[in-house]
Amino acid sequence: MNWAARNGHINVVKWLHENRIEGCTTFAMNWAAKNGHFDVVKWLHNNRKEGCTEDAMEWAAKNGRLEVVKWLHAHRGEGCTEHAMDKAVENGHLDVVKWLHEHRKEGCSASAMDVAAGNGHLHVVKWLDYNRADGCTEDAMDDAAANGHLNVVKWLYENRDEGRLEHAIHLAILNGHDVDQWFPQDP
Structure with a gap:
């Protein structure tokens, strides 16, 4: 049954x-x-x-x-x-x-926002940030970068204090993501 x-x-x-x-x-x-x-x-x-x-x-x-x-x-x-x-x-x-x-x-x-970021669910990351006090850790930006979720990395960088952009970029490169598109090109 x-x-x-x-x-x-x-x-x-x-x-x-x-x-x-x-x-x-x-x-x-x-x-x-x-x-x-x-x-x-x-x-x-x-x-x-x-x-x-x-x-x-x-x-x-x-x-x-x-x-x-x-x-x-x-x-x-x-x-x-x-x-x-x-x-x-x-x-x-x-x-x-x-x-x-x-x-x-x-x-x-406390790891919920980290997981949402790592899976690229920006809509969930934003909602958690606005509606819950659990916050996130450096893992949020690291995991988002490692998995190639640029939109999440940008939002976290602009709206949260956790995370080190340099380390996140390093993880993105290690995982084969083209980070050139992540930054504006010099004219």
Whole structure:
């Protein structure tokens, strides 16, 4: 049943429930939530006793499954940890980040902005800067540069005190990024 739930096969989940005794574990709802199989999540909630763990909301947040996150918040008591927002930040799911910020108390870790910068999610970096006090470290600029995210490096340089531009440029070069385009050419 775990695998059927994970893959969104609601009819198989129902058949196994009615015809077999093995049942499932909390992984069934966790995986269904992660993969956005909302119908399976709701069916398991209404028909099975295993429930889920904090992973359900965290994995749903990681994959941008906002409706699933909202439903778990309203109907389940397991909640989440700061990993939910961290994972949403990591993957650039700003709608999920905003919702968690407004409706949950766990927040995010101090490395959230670093990860967003390293993954090139400037819209998330800006939102975190304006709406949260967690800040960032030098890793934000370093990781953004190492991964070739010039727009993020520029924004961090202009708006944050963390980071050393020279070191970030060095990391960009080491990773094969053409940094000539990063600076205006002399006439």
